[in-house]
Amino acid sequence: MHARDHLAAAAEIRLARAQLDPTLTSLIGESYTRAFRAVVRAQQLAELEEVSAVQQQLARSLVDAGGVSLGPTGVVDSAATLTAGAADSPLGRLKRLWDARLALCQRDVDALQQLLAVRRMVLPPRQDARTWLKLASSARKAGRLRLSHDVLTGLLTPPLAKPADERADDELAPPLGARLAAPPLVLPPIGPSAAPVDLLVRYAAAKHMRAAGDAERAHASLSELARMLDADGTHAQLASRCWRKVGEWLSEELSGAGRLELAVSESLVYLQRATTLDPSSYKAWHRWATLNFQGAELDHRNLQRTAGRQSYMRFSVGQSLEEPLAAPRRLAALPPLAAPARALALAPAGLSLIHI
Numbered sequence: 016m017h018a019r020d021h022l023a024a025a026a027e028i029r030l031a032r033a034q035l036d037p038t039l040t041s042l043i044g045e046s047y048t049r050a051f052r053a054v055v056r057a058q059q060l061a062e063l064e065e066v067s068a069v070q071q072q073l074a075r076s077l078v079d080a081g082g083v084s085l086g087p088t089g090v091v092d093s094a095a096t097l098t099a100g101a102a103d104s105p106l107g108r109l110k111r112l113w114d115a116r117l118a119l120c121q122r123d124v125d126a127l128q129q130l131l132a133v134r135r136m137v138l139p140p141r142q143d144a145r146t147w148l149k150l151a152s153s154a155r156k157a158g159r160l161r162l163s164h165d166v167l168t169g170l171l172t173p174p175l176a177k178p179a180d181e182r183a184d185d186e187l188a189p190p191l192g193a194r195l196a197a198p199p200l201v202l203p204p205i206g207p208s209a210a211p212v213d214l215l216v217r218y219a220a221a222k223h224m225r226a227a228g229d230a231e232r233a234h235a236s237l238s239e240l241a242r243m244l245d246a247d248g249t250h251a252q253l254a255s256r257c258w259r260k261v262g263e264w265l266s267e268e269l270s271g272a273g274r275l276e277l278a279v280s281e282s283l284v285y286l287q288r289a290t291t292l293d294p295s296s297y298k299a300w301h302r303w304a305t306l307n308f309q310g311a312e313l314d315h316r317n318l319q320r321t322a323g324r325q326s327y328m329r330f331s332v333g334q335s336l337e338e339p340l341a342a343p344r345r346l347a348a349l350p351p352l353a354a355p356a357r358a359l360a361l362a363p364a365g366l367s368l369i370h371i
Contacts, residue, residue, distance in 0.1 A: 016136060019074075021067045028060050035060070055126045058116075062133045065109055069137055072105040106137060117146065124153045124162070140169050144212040148219050155226050163223050167200060170216045200224060202236060207247035214244070214253055225264065237261055245292070255293035259302060262286040266306065279310040 016024050035056055042050035113134060120126060127150045131140075140147045147166055154162040200220050205213060217240055225233035241257035244250045262285030269278030283306050289299040 251292045255289040259289040
């Protein structure tokens with residue numbers, strides 16, 4: 016495929032499919048789980064055929080149409096083929112097909128990595144960044160931080176183009192995520208005029224740093240991104256996600272330190288801003304409601320402890336038990352909208368929360 020010998024590639028694909036067929040047939044009769052790896056391999060072969068077809072179409076049509084060419088490895092050298100104006104191009108149609116197909120695939124790290132290894136032959140990672148971010152997210156949640164680091168590094172700092180004779184063959188290059196140790200992520204400067212994809216990559220990089228144990232740097236990076244997006248006003252949904260995540264992290268840190276009341280009061284500030292920026296965000300409203308409910312419970316426990324102390328003091332100085340006790344003074348006001356907060360916390364995921 017890299018040499019663009021499509022006839023030889025087609026013959027090898029047919030041979031590989033013939034060798035895979037008995038294994039897939041026997042495993043699929045047992046269970047889909049056991050056959051999943053073989054199904055992924057069959058999908059890789061099908062997508063290799065699609066890559067070959069689109070390479071040939073691009074080589075015939077794009078060069079004549081606008082000077083767009085294929086790189087020495089078959090990767091499109093221009094992003095013009097993926098713009099809105101080229102949505103009906105062969106590569107644009109293939110990307111939509113791949114996205115729809117991947118949406119039905121389970122979030123398995125190895126499966127995603129194998130499929131993206133084929134797709135990067137015509138789609139560089141930065142031109143398909145959202146899909147690669149799914150791989151980074153799945154790898155991070157699975158504890159495979161080296162793989163997550165490698166994916167994000169490639170998206171943050173794309174490698175410079177090399178001459179054809181200096182390009183390393185993919186078969187000889189080390190596999191993605193195979194390095195034994197990964198240095199901290201290097202975050203290049205970013206401004207509000209950055210491309211939306213770069214902003215999403217920075218958001219994912221902050222979550223990776225926290226998962227890697229660099230919580231302080233992750234909090235600072237995400238807070239900086241949230242303030243920048245909030246001030247700019249053109250990426251309200253992403254700014255809401257940033258503020259929500261900052262509030263969640265702060266709540267976890269303070270709660271872990273036993274400072275529950277401070278965790279509620281401080282985190283609610285960020286969650287309130289998140290719901291303001293994106294009123295349709297279920298996660299922001301649910302987290303905001305949960306913190307309000309926790310605040311109400313803390314206040315109730317404080318009132319019970321206060322009432323118990325006052326009752327003990329009156330009894331100890333000889334006051335008659337028949338005398339009615341005065342209502343204890345409230346030490347803290349209940350968080351606002353405590354009842355709606357409880358309703359929101361218990362609401363099902365499909366319930367619209369905007370009108371509550």
